[in-house]
Amino acid sequence: MVSIPDRRRNTEGPEDPGRPGEQREPPSREEVTEEISREILRIHEESYGAGAGRAETFMGGDFVIVILDDPELLPNEEFLIDNGKQEAVSLVRTQYQHAIQATFRAAIERATGRNVVGFASTTAVGENKFAAEIFKLD
Numbered sequence: 001m002v003s004i005p006d007r008r009r010n011t012e013g014p015e016d017p018g019r020p021g022e023q024r025e026p027p028s029r030e031e032v033t034e035e036i037s038r039e040i041l042r043i044h045e046e047s048y049g050a051g052a053g054r055a056e057t058f059m060g061g062d063f064v065i066v067i068l069d070d071p072e073l074l075p076n077e078e079f080l081i082d083n084g085k086q087e088a089v090s091l092v093r094t095q096y097q098h099a100i101q102a103t104f105r106a107a108i109e110r111a112t113g114r115n116v117v118g119f120a121s122t123t124a125v126g127e128n129k130f131a132a133e134i135f136k137l138d
Contacts, residue, residue, distance in 0.1 A: 032111050033057040039107040040066045040133060047100060050074060052131070062138070064108055068131040071123065081125055089125045097121035097133065108135045 027035075037055040045051040053070030073081070077089045097104070098121060105116040118136030123129075 029059060033059055035111045036064060036066060036108060039111065040104065041068065043100075043103055043107065044068060044071065044131075047096070047103075048072075048074065059112075062136055064112065064135040064137065066133040066135075068133075070129055071131050073125065073129070077125070086125050090123050093123040093125070093131070094121055097123070097131070104133060105135070108137075112137060114138055 034057075036057040040057075041051055041055040044055075048071075050072035052068035052072060054068075056067050056069070058065045058067075073089070077093075080086075080089050098119070101119045101121070105119060108116050114137040116135045117138050118134075120134040121132065123131040
């Protein structure tokens with residue numbers, strides 16, 4: 001049998017690794033919008049296998065709006081558009097966005113710390129392509 005020397009018990013728990021009184025500030029509005037833009041662009045890239053030229057996020061009051069400028073289209077979408085079926089491509093993309101909205105909502109909720117209570121999405125695939133993701137927060 002091995003005996004353990006009598007140790008003083010620490011009833012206060014482990015020591016805080018930070019400096020006393022040091023507090024981290026909440027993220028700035030710019031940091032939040034940059035995170036949202038990155039995350040929404042990442043979700044698009046993973047979902048479609050293609051991204052967009054850029055993503056820009058706007059926040060105001062209880063709304064977050066993400067614009068994806070110049071989304072990359074898949075070869076089958078390009079074919080449909082070349083054959084006059086722009087509306088079909090827009091409709092399918094918009095429906096797909098709604099189908100995966102839980103993923104979008106989670107990204108917005110993580111970045112803002114607020115619940116998403118509404119979601120709208122649209123995609124324009126004409127000469128000036130863009131997608132808009134709109135989130136209403138609680």
